[in-house]
Amino acid sequence: MNERRKITGKERQALIIKTLKEQNRPVTGGDLAKLANVSRQVIVQDISILKAKEEPIIATSRGYLYVQDRQPATDRAVIACKHTPAQTKEELYILVDHGVLIRDVIVEHTVYGDITASLHVSNRKEVDQFIQNIKLTNASFLSELTEGVHLHTIEADSTNKIEEACDALEKAGILISLEE
DSSP: OSSSSOOOOHHHHHHHHHHHHHOOOOOOHHHHHHHHHHHHHHHHHHHHHHHHHHEEEEETEEEEEEEEOOOOSSSSEEEEEEEOOGHHHHHHHHHHTOOOHHHHHHEEEEETEEEEEEEOOSSSHHHHHHHHHHHHHHHOOOGGTTTTTEEEEEEEHHHHHHHHHHHHHHHHTTEEEOOO
């Protein structure tokens, strides 16, 4: 860290909100830490405080997003899928290739109940970054906790895109069901 003046927690949190609102892409904790001249852990703590104050910030595999000002998609669905870890990229590609945003992944854990992780993946580049992050960190896919069974909340600007994506997932043997 350099010798700039350390800003107060309130100032830092206001800076985080302002920065996230101005971006159309996720912002990493490291980038926010450099901007505020603090450690990444301080940013993680600030994000937790902001979430507790009900600021609409989500953590994705690519960084933080502020979601309140975003236009809602025309259509949203929750789909149930089952596949092996090796098929994850295929599943995500099918969805994004049909113009679908994958908002999250949800698994039902025997001890913790529903576990939800934000993905916010909408194109192949973002899918590749997500898969690369999993590999680089030796992390497991959440679906590995449930023998491949999981849910995704998906969004698109038309019902047709969601239906076509679901048809393609069904043909690939990945889709279990569709809830609307």
